[in-house]
Amino acid sequence: xxxxxxxxxxxxxxxxxxxxxxxxxxxxxxxxxxxxxxxxxxxxxxxxxxxxxxxxxxxxxxxxxxxxxxxxxxxxxxxxxxxxxxxxxxxxxxxxxxxxxxxxxxxxxxxxxxxxxxxxxxxxxxxxxxxxxxxxxxxxxxxxxxxxxxxxxxxxxxxxxxxxxxxxxxxxxxxxxxxxxxxxxxxxxxxxxxxxxxxxxxxxxxxxxxxxxxxxxxxxxxxxxxxxxxxxxxxxxxx
Numbered sequence: 543x544x545x546x547x548x549x550x551x552x553x554x555x556x557x558x559x560x561x562x563x564x565x566x567x568x569x570x571x572x573x574x575x576x577x578x579x580x581x582x583x584x585x586x587x588x589x590x591x592x593x594x595x596x597x598x599x600x601x602x603x604x605x606x607x608x609x610x611x612x613x614x615x616x617x618x619x620x621x622x623x624x625x626x627x628x629x630x631x632x633x634x635x636x637x638x639x640x641x642x643x644x645x646x647x648x649x650x651x652x653x654x655x656x657x658x659x660x661x662x663x664x665x666x667x668x669x670x671x672x673x674x675x676x677x678x679x680x681x682x683x684x685x686x687x688x689x690x691x692x693x694x695x696x697x698x699x700x701x702x703x704x705x706x707x708x709x710x711x712x713x714x715x716x717x718x719x720x721x722x723x724x725x726x727x728x729x730x731x732x733x734x735x736x737x738x739x740x741x742x743x744x745x746x747x748x749x750x751x752x753x754x755x756x757x758x759x760x761x762x763x764x765x766x767x768x769x770x771x772x773x774x775x776x777x778x779x780x781x
């Protein structure tokens with residue numbers, strides 16, 4: 543989970559439309575009044591087409607986006623189409639959270655909270671820094687081996703493999719610059735499981751060695767530095 547920035551409210555959600563849809567839902571709670579292309583598109587854009595909770599890529603074969611109501615729509619019907627209450631979620635996370643009352647028992651909202659303040663990691667698993675973080679992990683089952691932990695491992699392992707390949711071509715620093723740019727791009731906020739990819743990169747001694755060598759040879763440019771800083775901002779503390 544990484545910090546997300548909520549995009550501009552879709553033009554579809556005018557004040558009158560929100561009132562209309564809210565009344566419709568209150569009169570019949572079986573109506574999925576939030577299902578609208580503009581809402582879905584804006585949510586996907588805000589999370590770079592990833593689940594706001596687990597960071598898996600959405601709109602794939604087994605991870606289509608569902609509009610998630612942070613405050614449960616049945617308990618808090620007035621927020622059923624409140625833009626600030628909607629998140630893009632995979633079906634797995636949406637099912638796990640289900641009707642959990644986030645007001646009575648708060649969990650991390652990546653559009654409001656910085657997940658790094660509540661979560662840390664070790665061996666591709668998340669751990670809570672506080673009660674809010676621990677409840678978030680438990681409620682959303684964020685250490686699901688098959689669906690989340692193994693994919694995190696594969697992403698992080700690929701980072702290590704790419705660093706090894708880069709070191710194998712260390713005699714050609716121009717090539718190293720090019721390859722490292724590609725690797726850093728895979729550790730940016732718009733990539734799946736980016737928190738673990740970035741954490742793996744910045745914890746690897748080979749990355750530090752490569753960076754230092756490029757700096758010594760004036761090949762560490764502003765583009766690399768920007769990618770470095772963005773990826774560093776995603777790094778989770780070790781447990």
